[in-house]
Amino acid sequence: MNQAPKPLERQGHRPWQRAEQALRRIGLSGRALVIMAPAIWLTVFFLIPLAVVFGISLSSKQFGRPPYSSLLTFGEAGTVQLTLHLSNFVKLFSDSLYVSAYLNSIKIAAVATVIALALGYPMAYFIARASDRWRNVLLMLVILPFWTSFLLRVYALTGFMRGNGVINNFLGLFGIDPLIMMQTDFAVYVGIVYTYLPFMILPLYTNLVKLDEALLEASADLGARPYRTFLAITLPLSVPGIVAGSMLVFIPAIGEFVIPSLLGGPGTLMIGRVLWDEFFSNTNWPRAAAVAIAMLVVVVVPIMLMQRAQSATVER
Amino acid sequence: MRKGWFLPTAAILGFTFLYAPIISLVVFSFNENRLVTVWSGFSLKWYGELFADPQILGAAGLSLQIAFASASIALVLGTLMAIALVRFRRFRGRTMLAGMISAPLVMPDVITGLSLLLLFVAMESLFGWPAGRGTMTIIIAHTTFCMAYVFVVVQSRLVDMDISLEEAAMDLGATPLRVFIDITLPIIAPALISGWLLGFTLSLDDLVISSFVSGPGSSTLPMVIFSKIKLGVSPDVNALATIIIGLVALGVGVATALQLRGQRKPYSRVGRAQK
Numbered sequence: 001m002n003q004a005p006k007p008l009e010r011q012g013h014r015p016w017q018r019a020e021q022a023l024r025r026i027g028l029s030g031r032a033l034v035i036m037a038p039a040i041w042l043t044v045f046f047l048i049p050l051a052v053v054f055g056i057s058l059s060s061k062q063f064g065r066p067p068y069s070s071l072l073t074f075g076e077a078g079t080v081q082l083t084l085h086l087s088n089f090v091k092l093f094s095d096s097l098y099v100s101a102y103l104n105s106i107k108i109a110a111v112a113t114v115i116a117l118a119l120g121y122p123m124a125y126f127i128a129r130a131s132d133r134w135r136n137v138l139l140m141l142v143i144l145p146f147w148t149s150f151l152l153r154v155y156a157l158t159g160f161m162r163g164n165g166v167i168n169n170f171l172g173l174f175g176i177d178p179l180i181m182m183q184t185d186f187a188v189y190v191g192i193v194y195t196y197l198p199f200m201i202l203p204l205y206t207n208l209v210k211l212d213e214a215l216l217e218a219s220a221d222l223g224a225r226p227y228r229t230f231l232a233i234t235l236p237l238s239v240p241g242i243v244a245g246s247m248l249v250f251i252p253a254i255g256e257f258v259i260p261s262l263l264g265g266p267g268t269l270m271i272g273r274v275l276w277d278e279f280f281s282n283t284n285w286p287r288a289a290a291v292a293i294a295m296l297v298v299v300v301v302p303i304m305l306m307q308r309a310q311s312a313t314v315e316r
Numbered sequence: 317m318r319k320g321w322f323l324p325t326a327a328i329l330g331f332t333f334l335y336a337p338i339i340s341l342v343v344f345s346f347n348e349n350r351l352v353t354v355w356s357g358f359s360l361k362w363y364g365e366l367f368a369d370p371q372i373l374g375a376a377g378l379s380l381q382i383a384f385a386s387a388s389i390a391l392v393l394g395t396l397m398a399i400a401l402v403r404f405r406r407f408r409g410r411t412m413l414a415g416m417i418s419a420p421l422v423m424p425d426v427i428t429g430l431s432l433l434l435l436f437v438a439m440e441s442l443f444g445w446p447a448g449r450g451t452m453t454i455i456i457a458h459t460t461f462c463m464a465y466v467f468v469v470v471q472s473r474l475v476d477m478d479i480s481l482e483e484a485a486m487d488l489g490a491t492p493l494r495v496f497i498d499i500t501l502p503i504i505a506p507a508l509i510s511g512w513l514l515g516f517t518l519s520l521d522d523l524v525i526s527s528f529v530s531g532p533g534s535s536t537l538p539m540v541i542f543s544k545i546k547l548g549v550s551p552d553v554n555a556l557a558t559i560i561i562g563l564v565a566l567g568v569g570v571a572t573a574l575q576l577r578g579q580r581k582p583y584s585r586v587g588r589a590q591k
Contacts, residue, residue: 019493030492035407038397038463042416045460049431052438066437119333122326129323138327140572145334147514147564149521151538152557155545156337159344159554166340197334226320248422255424257524262545272426279430279528289434292427303422 050296057289060085068286088290098291101269106298108185108270109253112192116200116249117242119193124204124241125234128211139205146198153195154262161187161263183265191259192249199248207241208234247302255295271295338561345554362555372540372556379520379537382451386458387515391508393459394466394515399496401467402474420464429528432457436529449531457529458522462515469514473507474500506574513567520560 023030059068073081092098127138145153160166161181168178181187211234219229257272264270271291279288348359366372397417401410420428436446436453446453481503485495501508523538530536544550 031404034396035400035404035413038393038400038417039409039413041393041460041463042413045432045435045456046416046420049435052434053427053431056434056438066441119326119330122323123330126323126327136572138331140568141331141334143572144565144568145338147517147568148338148561149517149538149557149564151521151523151541151545152341152553152560153338155541155553155557156341158545159341160337166336194333194337197330251422252424255426257426258542272424275426275430276524285434288430292430295424295427299422299424303419306418306422 053289053292056286057088057293058084058086059286060087061284061286066285067283085286088287089294091287092290092294097269098274098294101271101274102294102298104269105254105256105271108188108192109250109256112189112196112253113200113246113250115189116193116197117246120197120200120204120245121238121242124201125208127201127205128208135209142198142201142205146202150195151258154191154258157187157191157194158182158262161190182263183268185264185268187263188260188268188270191263192253192256195259196249196253199252200245203244203248204238204241207238207244211237243305247306251299251302251306254299341554342558342561345551345558347551347554350551362551363559366552366555366559369552372537372552375535375537375540378451378534382454382458382536383516383519385455386462386519387512389455389459390462390466390515391512394463394511395470395504395508397463397467398470398474399500402471417464417467420461421468423461425522425524426528428461429457429525432460432525433528449529450534453529453531454526454534454536457525458515458519461522461525462518465514465518466511469511470504470507473504477503509574517564517567 023033055071056068059071061067062069069083069085071082071084073083092102123142127135127142130138158165162168163178163180163182165182167181171177171179181190215233215237216229219233220226224232255272255275256270257276260268260270260273261276264273271294275288275291275295278284278291344355345362346358346360347355348361349356397413400407401414401417404410432453433449436449439445440447477500481499482495485499486492490498521538522536523542526536527539527542530539541553541556544553
């Protein structure tokens with residue numbers, strides 16, 4: 001202990017400090033940079049685009065590039081004229097195509113969410129109650145499809161449900177006539193549950209694994225039957241997990257395009273598919289933008305619910 | 317608690333449902349028959365056809381480039397965002413920022429794609445940038461949703477991390493940047509790796525957003541696969557899917573191992589200290 005401690009000022013010449021001093025000299029603290037970089041990116045590429053969609057939903061289709069009328073026209077003598085068309089939104093309510101696509105999307109997404117919950121809840125509960133070693137293996141089995149290509153998993157389902165697909169070949173062994181599954185609403189339900197099931201299981205698992213077993217034992221000691229314990233204790237305590245999982249399935253399912261277009265029939269109207277067709281087939285950009293705004297109205301409440309859950313975990 | 321039959325049965329059914337289609341896809345990629353689901357013998361010919369298809373190879377190369385670039389930019393931005401929201405308790409616009417970062421996670425793809433395309437078109441007519449659409453616009457779009465996922469992964473690691481390590485370094489006179497590089501970065505490294513990998517696979521996988529913001533000549537792999545599936549049965553897609561699933565399984569295995577190791581360390585240390 002006879003070594004003299006290094007003088008603190010020496011550290012000022014380290015590269016980190018020099019970099020920080022240089023930044024501070026041009027009026028930027030490290031802290032401001034950390035906040036500004038992602039904030040600017042999200043404002044330009046997330047927030048402003050949504051405003052642009054709203055603006056263009058109020059214009060009208062025209063031929064040329066870009067294929068929509070501009071909202072502002074500059075006249076002589078410096079006058080600026082603002083032209084807003086509400087026709088796209090009027091059309092959304094008056095044309096039965098849009099109304100039924102809208103309602104149908106909500107119905108399909110809601111039913112698929114309930115099915116995914118019914119299937120995912122027992123799976124999540126089983127994983128949460130499994131022994132340590134099994135739990136990690138099972139969790140990985142849930143996560144693996146989540147990382148696998150979404151498009152390829154939908155494609156795998158087509159091979160399964162096709163007229164001469166795996167299920168019908170299997171049924172054929174028992175002399176059962178082939179079922180028509182592809183290009184039906186049924187296939188769309190299967191597709192949504194199949195692709196979004198991991199999104200349901202993971203939040204449920206995170207919630208259920210934290211469940212205090214002492215509560216369950218206490219309930220059993222007091223003579224409650226398992227289903228009673230489940231209804232009185234497990235289910236109410238897992239509500240946050242149920243909400244998070246359901247939102248993670250419901251919100252993307254509403255706007256789903258790939259599943260109805262590959263698995264559904266021509267009659268499977270969903271709002272995401274309508275938006276896609278308006279944009280790519282009819283090149284009606286303002287109409288597509290209006291459909292997007294209408295879709296946002298449906299998903300905005302679930303998104304806010306999600307965000308509250310999200311910020312609750314950040315605050316923790 | 318008494319172990320019933322219901323939960324195991326439900327779990328077995330559920331996992332069968334999740335895996336049977338993928339397994340049959342893999343099995344039939346080695347099928348000789350053009351009819352994807354009629355087995356007529358083992359063959360690697362679809363793999364051969366796949367590697368002789370310049371369209372698929374080109375699209376795969378483009379997709380890998382885009383995924384690499386978007387995951388890397390998203391890693392930086394998402395990590396900065398996580399630090400800002402977890403470590404800086406109060407600043408103006410914090411609530412707004414917290415809302416903006418999690419919204420792309422659940423925003424339907426068609427809305428994200430359409431809104432970014434309309435932005436790019438509007439920007440082009442106002443400032444002349446970006447001139448046309450292609451690789452760069454896809455990278456920007458992918459970065460935007462990937463950074464949300466990176467944020468979630470890194471944020472949960474930062475929340476779990478023992479903050480006293482950072483405070484100790486700060487007390488010893490280290491500057492915030494130095495603390496970050498010497499202390500925080502090594503601790504959150506596993507989360508950074510899994511965040512990057514997650515961004516990479518999500519970018520590789522995206523069809524809808526890419527379709528909106530891509531231009532002529534910049535078709536990504538999912539776009540090529542989608543048009544092939546739309547046209548009908550194509551056994552080479554099975555072969556391609558098998559390769560991708562194999563790579564993903566490998567990647568997930570490595571990532572999970574890394575994360576488990578990262579999680580186990582502090583616990584095992586505590587265990588040793590107690591003995």
